[in-house]
Amino acid sequence: MKTTVLTLSILASTHAFSAPGTIGAADCLIVNPHPVPKERVQWSGGCKDGFAHGEGGLEWFVNNELRSYYKGTLVRGRKHGHGYRKVGEGEEYEGEFVDDKREGKGAMLRRGGDSYQGQWQAGEPHGTGTAVFGLGGRYEGQWRNGMPHGQGKATYAGGQVIEGVFVNGVPQGSQERGMPERESKHVLKEDYAKWNTWFKADAATGNIPFDKSYHQMTRDQQLLVNDSYKMLYEGDEPPYPARGLKEIFVSFHKLAYMSQNTGLLHMDVLVDSQGNAESVTVYAMPHPDMKMLAAQIVMEEKYKPAMCSGKPCAMAFPYKVNFELEW
Numbered sequence: 416m417k418t419t420v421l422t423l424s425i426l427a428s429t430h431a432f433s434a435p436g437t438i439g440a441a442d443c444l445i446v447n448p449h450p451v452p453k454e455r456v457q458w459s460g461g462c463k464d465g466f467a468h469g470e471g472g473l474e475w476f477v478n479n480e481l482r483s484y485y486k487g488t489l490v491r492g493r494k495h496g497h498g499y500r501k502v503g504e505g506e507e508y509e510g511e512f513v514d515d516k517r518e519g520k521g522a523m524l525r526r527g528g529d530s531y532q533g534q535w536q537a538g539e540p541h542g543t544g545t546a547v548f549g550l551g552g553r554y555e556g557q558w559r560n561g562m563p564h565g566q567g568k569a570t571y572a573g574g575q576v577i578e579g580v581f582v583n584g585v586p587q588g589s590q591e592r593g594m595p596e597r598e599s600k601h602v603l604k605e606d607y608a609k610w611n612t613w614f615k616a617d618a619a620t621g622n623i624p625f626d627k628s629y630h631q632m633t634r635d636q637q638l639l640v641n642d643s644y645k646m647l648y649e650g651d652e653p654p655y656p657a658r659g660l661k662e663i664f665v666s667f668h669k670l671a672y673m674s675q676n677t678g679l680l681h682m683d684v685l686v687d688s689q690g691n692a693e694s695v696t697v698y699a700m701p702h703p704d705m706k707m708l709a710a711q712i713v714m715e716e717k718y719k720p721a722m723c724s725g726k727p728c729a730m731a732f733p734y735k736v737n738f739e740l741e742w
Contacts, residue, residue: 443467446492453478467490528699550731552646571648573723595638619664629655629719643733652722654732656684666712671738676701680736684713688727690720701738
């Protein structure tokens with residue numbers, strides 16, 4: 416069993432997709448923007464001129480697993496008009512679509528508590544809208560291409576409030592957040608001998624070192640941690656495990672190894688201004704039986720408290736981990 420850190424920051428990723436195509440019955444096709452192997456669809460509405468057309472429900476399966484659901488209007492096999500779409504357990508959107516993209520007015524909720532309600536264009540917040548972030552903070556005002564841009568009001572995770580003109584996500588005159596340099600993969604080795612097994616292997620891999628505290632990291636490593644927080648005020652610091660991640664992920668790995676469950680663990684820990692864990696919010700767990708033990712592991716940890724305008728403050732710390740079975 417391998418415990419892989421998916422990310423401690425919300426990092427952009429790219430995927431290689433096939434060219435757009437179609438899927439479904441030959442006389443009732445659905446436009447398929449990104450074909451992948453072993454997928455199929457089920458459409459409950461009508462058909463016109465060889466395409467799915469009109470009101471109905473669309474279920475999308477990959478490897479016989481339901482990946483997304485849409486209820487609303489299709490025009491020539493594309494989402495067009497008002498509809499509701501849910502992707503797995505991670506994202507919900509209700510509002511207007513144009514040619515398969517979110518456009519017009521709509522509201523989105525993502526796993527982890529991030530939400531946006533307002534105007535959209537070409538799939539991105541654009542126009543006027545309000546975003547609320549699960550790790551703290553909100554922004555209400557004007558957007559351009561998915562970023563705050565124009566007149567708006569930002570409330571940061573540490574409580575600071577700025578109202579005025581924003582440019583590309585930051586207040587006018589402020590420096591844009593830099594992109595941290597991505598390092599090679601960090602590996603946590605684990606000796607299974609103490610668990611009465613005979614082999615050694617990688618216990619976890621991730622994009623930041625497991626054996627360093629926040630202040631022992633390089634600036635780029637700190638920025639990778641900070642990137643989880645969409646509304647972190649300039650100069651503020653998020654909370655972080657006081658001893659680093661090593662012991663926590665050894666415990667995670669042991670839990671995964673003993674349970675033999677795979678899948679995503681996603682939870683946030685609220686850390687008070689003294690560095691104590693106050694509560695845990697669980698968004699996803701490989702198996703319900705793991706919930707109590709996983710929460711206990713992170714609740715017993717001591718944390719470096721967040722720093723807001725130079726003073727310790729309360730803030731949440733995210734854990735987002737993928738448990739993989741590897742032989």
